[in-house]
Amino acid sequence: ETGVTQTPRHLVMGMTNKKSLKCEQHLGHNAMYWYKQSAKKPLELMFVYSLEERVENNSVPSRFSPECPNSSHLFLHLHTLQPEDSALYLCASSQVRTSGYNEQFFGPGTRLTVL
C-alpha cells in the first residue's frame, strides 16, 4: 500500500449503529487529519493529530470520536449519527516541521450515508 488509505470506501448506517472509519498513512508523516465534505460546502476540518496528540477539534459533535493509536493510523468512531452527517469523510496526513509548510496528502475518502 502507498500513500493514504481509507476503509471502508462506502458505509451505510442507521442512526443507532456504531461504526468506525479507518485511515492509514504509509508516508512516514507525523500529523493526521479528518475532514468532512458535504455537498456544495468547502472541506471542513474536523480533527488534527500532531505527533499522536490531538491539537485541533473544530467544535465537532461528540457523536464523532477520533482515535490516533500511532502516527500511521487514525480512526473516526461514529455513534448515533444523524442523517445530516451523511458526507464524504476524508483523511489526510502531512509532515509537520518547525518552519515552512507542507502539503497534506489525502486518502480517497469514505462515503457515509446515515439512514
Added chain:
Amino acid sequence: DQQVKQNSPSLSVQEGRISILNCDYTNSMFDYFLWYKKYPAEGPTFLISISSIKDKNEDGRFTVFLNKSAKHLSLHIVPSQPGDSAVYFCAATSQGGSEKLVFGKGTKLTVNP
C-alpha cells in the same frame, strides 16, 4: 463566514485553450496558498502552491499567481487537456504550526476535446 472563496462553481474550456480558476481570501494572516485537484471517487491531490513572498509560481502547464493587495489568487492551466477535467480546490493557511488548511468550495473544470 467563508475565508476562502471560489465564486465560480464551474468552468468549461476547449482543449488547448487556457483555463483560469480564481480564488479570493479575506484573512490577511494567510501566507501560504495551495491548489488541489480532485477526481470523482478519489481524494484531493496537491497540485501547486505559492508563498506570500512570491507573486508567481510555475510548474509545467500550471501557474499560480498571487495578488496580495487584492487578496486574490488564480491558477492558470495552459494548454488545457481533457485529463485536467476535475474539481479544483483553493486552500490557504498561515504559519503557526497548526497546519490548518482552509478550503474553498471548489470549481469544477471541464475541458472539452
